[in-house]
Amino acid sequence: MTFTFRLSLLLLVVVGWNLDSTSAANILFLSPITSYSHTHFFFYTIKALASRGHTVTHWNGLKPREDIGNVTHLHSSGMQKVNSRHDIGFDTNNPVRLWLKHPDRMANTCRTCYNDPVFHQLITSREHFDLIVIEAFMNECMLPLVQHFRAPFIYMSGLPPLPWMLESTCSPMSTQEYPNLVTEFTSDMNLIQRTINIAVSVVMVYFRDWFILPRVDVEARQAWINSTEPLPTVKEIENRLSLFITNSQPSINYQYFKSSTIVEAGGLHLRPPKQLPKDVESFVNGSGDAGFIVLSFGSIVHGSGLPEATRKIFVAAFSRLPQRVLWKWEDESGMSDLPPNVRLYTWLPPLIDLLAHPKMRLLMTHGGLYSNQETVWSGVPLIGFPVFGDQSNYVVKAEKDGYAIKLDWMTVTEDILFHSIQEIVNNPKYKENVMKLSSLMREQIELDRPLERAVHAIEHVVRHHGAPHLRPSSCKLGMMQRESMDVTLLLALIVIALSYLTVCGVRSTTFKVFRWAKADRLIKTKTQ
Numbered sequence: 001m002t003f004t005f006r007l008s009l010l011l012l013v014v015v016g017w018n019l020d021s022t023s024a025a026n027i028l029f030l031s032p033i034t035s036y037s038h039t040h041f042f043f044y045t046i047k048a049l050a051s052r053g054h055t056v057t058h059w060n061g062l063k064p065r066e067d068i069g070n071v072t073h074l075h076s077s078g079m080q081k082v083n084s085r086h087d088i089g090f091d092t093n094n095p096v097r098l099w100l101k102h103p104d105r106m107a108n109t110c111r112t113c114y115n116d117p118v119f120h121q122l123i124t125s126r127e128h129f130d131l132i133v134i135e136a137f138m139n140e141c142m143l144p145l146v147q148h149f150r151a152p153f154i155y156m157s158g159l160p161p162l163p164w165m166l167e168s169t170c171s172p173m174s175t176q177e178y179p180n181l182v183t184e185f186t187s188d189m190n191l192i193q194r195t196i197n198i199a200v201s202v203v204m205v206y207f208r209d210w211f212i213l214p215r216v217d218v219e220a221r222q223a224w225i226n227s228t229e230p231l232p233t234v235k236e237i238e239n240r241l242s243l244f245i246t247n248s249q250p251s252i253n254y255q256y257f258k259s260s261t262i263v264e265a266g267g268l269h270l271r272p273p274k275q276l277p278k279d280v281e282s283f284v285n286g287s288g289d290a291g292f293i294v295l296s297f298g299s300i301v302h303g304s305g306l307p308e309a310t311r312k313i314f315v316a317a318f319s320r321l322p323q324r325v326l327w328k329w330e331d332e333s334g335m336s337d338l339p340p341n342v343r344l345y346t347w348l349p350p351l352i353d354l355l356a357h358p359k360m361r362l363l364m365t366h367g368g369l370y371s372n373q374e375t376v377w378s379g380v381p382l383i384g385f386p387v388f389g390d391q392s393n394y395v396v397k398a399e400k401d402g403y404a405i406k407l408d409w410m411t412v413t414e415d416i417l418f419h420s421i422q423e424i425v426n427n428p429k430y431k432e433n434v435m436k437l438s439s440l441m442r443e444q445i446e447l448d449r450p451l452e453r454a455v456h457a458i459e460h461v462v463r464h465h466g467a468p469h470l471r472p473s474s475c476k477l478g479m480m481q482r483e484s485m486d487v488t489l490l491l492a493l494i495v496i497a498l499s500y501l502t503v504c505g506v507r508s509t510t511f512k513v514f515r516w517a518k519a520d521r522l523i524k525t526k527t528q
C-alpha cells in the first residue's frame with residue numbers, strides 16, 4: 001500500500017465516520033406554542049433532516065399535517081386548543097394591550113405546557129438528544145428541557161429577529177436602520193423615529209427580562225419541583241444558544257447586522273407550484289384576459305370576522321371589477337349579496353399554487369411574512385390590509401419597494417378600494433417591480449438554497465456538539481454596553497462636567513476681574 005493510498009483510506013474512514021456521526025443524530029424539535037404560519041417554517045426543515053436519515057421527535061402544538069418517515073410526532077389535544085385560539089381578531093389588535101397581557105399569557109401557556117402529557121412523556125423518557133431546536137417565539141418555557149437533556153440548542157424563528165432575539169445572539173440592535181417589527185417605520189428614519197425605535201427596542205428587551213422571563217422561571221421551578229439539582233434561570237440557559245435560524249431574506253426584509261450565530265433562511269418553504277384543484281382551476285381559467293384576484297387574511301385572523309360595514313365595501317368594490325375574485329371566508333353560510341364574479345372558499349389551495357397561475361393578477365392580504373415571500377417569489381403584486389403585529393412593517397416595506405399598496409381596513413371606502421385594485425392591475429410598474437425582486441430572490445435561492453443553508457447549519461451544531469465558537473465575545477456584555485450606551489452616557493457626562501467647569505471658571509474670573517476693577521476704582525477715588 002502506498003502512502004497516499006493509505007492516507008486517502010484514512011481520510012475516507014475519518015470523513016465517513018464524521019458523516020455517520022451526523023446522520024445518526026437524534027433531534028428534538030419543540031414548538032408546543034405555535035401557529036400554522038410558524039410551524040410552516042419548521043415543517044420543511046424537519047422533512048429535509050428526516051430524509052437525510054436523522055431521527056426527529058417533534059412536539060408540535062398543532063396537529064401534524066402528514067406522517068413522515070423517521071419523524072415521531074408528539075401532539076396533544078390540550079395544546080391544539082391553546083394554539084387554535086389566539087384571541088386576535090379585527091377588533092383586538094392593540095399592540096400595547098397585547099404586550100401588557102404578555103406576562104400573564106406566557107405564565108398560562110407555560111403552565112399548560114408543563115401539565116401536558118407530552119411534557120411528562122418527554123421528561124421521563126431518559127432519551128438522549130444530540131440537539132434541541134426550539135421555536136423562538138413564545139416558547140421560552142421549553143428552555144429548561146435544554147438543561148434536562150444536556151443537549152446543545154438552537155432557535156428557529158418564523159419571523160425576522162425581534163429585539164430580544166438579536167440580544168440573545170449578541171448582535172447589535174441595528175436601530176439606526178432596522179425598524180422594529182411592530183412599527184411602521186422604514187429603513188430611512190429621522191431623529192424622532194430613531195429615538196422611538198431605540199426606546200421601543202430597549203423597552204421590549206428589558207420588559208421581557210424583568211416581567212416575562214421571571215414568570216417562566218416561577219412556572220418551571222414548579223414543574224421541576226422534584227428535581228435534585230437546582231434549575232438555572234431560562235435567561236442563563238438561553239445564553240447557551242448555538243444558532244438562530246430566521247425567516248428573513250435580504251431581498252424582501254430590512255437588513256440588520258448579524259453575529260455569526262444568525263443564519264438567514266427566509267423562504268426555505270418555497271417549492272415549485274402544484275396543480276390547482278379542478279373546481280378552483282376551472283373558475284380561474286374562466287376569468288379571460290382580466291384575470292383573477294385572491295383575498296385572504298391568513299390563518300390567525302378569520303376573514304369572516306370582518307366588520308359588516310367593511311364587508312359591504314368589499315362586495316360593492318368587487319362587483320365593479322372585470323376580474324374574478326376568490327375570497328377566503330370561513331363562515332359556511334356565505335353571503336346573500338355576492339356578485340357573480342366572486343366566489344367564497346372556506347378553504348383555499350396553498351397560496352403558492354394560486355400565485356403561480358398565469359391569470360393571477362393581485363393578492364389582497366393581511367400582509368403576513370409568508371404571503372409577502374410567496375408573492376415576491378411568484379412575481380405577483382399585492383394590496384395589504386395589516387391587522388396586527390409585524391404585518392404593517394412588511395406592507396410598508398412592500399409599498400416602498402413599489403409592488404404593493406397599503407390600505408387601512410378601518411377607513412377604506414368603496415372608491416379607494418376599487419381604484420387601488422385598478423391601479424395595481426392596470427399600471428405595469430407594480431408587476432415590473434415585483435418581477436425584479438423575484439429574480440433577485442430566486443437567484444440567491446438557486447445558488448445557495450435557504451433550506452440547504454438551514455440543514456447545513458443544524459448539522460454543523462450537531463457535529464460539534466454546540467457552537468460556542470460562533471458566539472461573539474460581546475455576549476459577555478449586556479445590551480447597554482453592546483450598544484455603547486454606557487460610553488455615550490460617560491461622554492455626555494464628561495461634556496456636561498467640562499461645560500460646567502468652564503462656565504464656573506469664566507464666571508469666577510469675571511467676578512475677580514469685576515472685584516479687581518471695583519477695588520481699583522475705590523483706590524483711585526481714595527487717592528484723588
Ligand SMILES: *[C@@H]1O[C@H](CO)[C@@H](O)[C@H](O)[C@H]1NC(C)=O
Nearest residue numbers: 050051052053054068069070
Ligand atoms: C429515514 O432514514 C433512512 C436512513 O436511516 C433513509 O434511508 C430514509 O430515506 C429516511 N426516510 C425518509 C422518509 O426520509
Ligand SMILES: *[C@@H]1O[C@H](CO)[C@@H](O)[C@H](O)[C@H]1NC(C)=O
Nearest residue numbers: 120221222223224225226227
Ligand atoms: C413529586 O414527587 C412526588 C412523590 O414522588 C409526587 O407525588 C409528585 O406528584 C411529584 N411532583 C411533581 C410536580 O412532579
Ligand SMILES: *[C@@H]1O[C@H](CO)[C@@H](O)[C@H](O)[C@H]1NC(C)=O
Nearest residue numbers: 277278279280281282283285
Ligand atoms: C385551465 O387552462 C389550462 C391552460 O389553458 C389547461 O391546461 C387546463 O387544463 C385548464 N383547466 C381546467 C380545469 O379547465
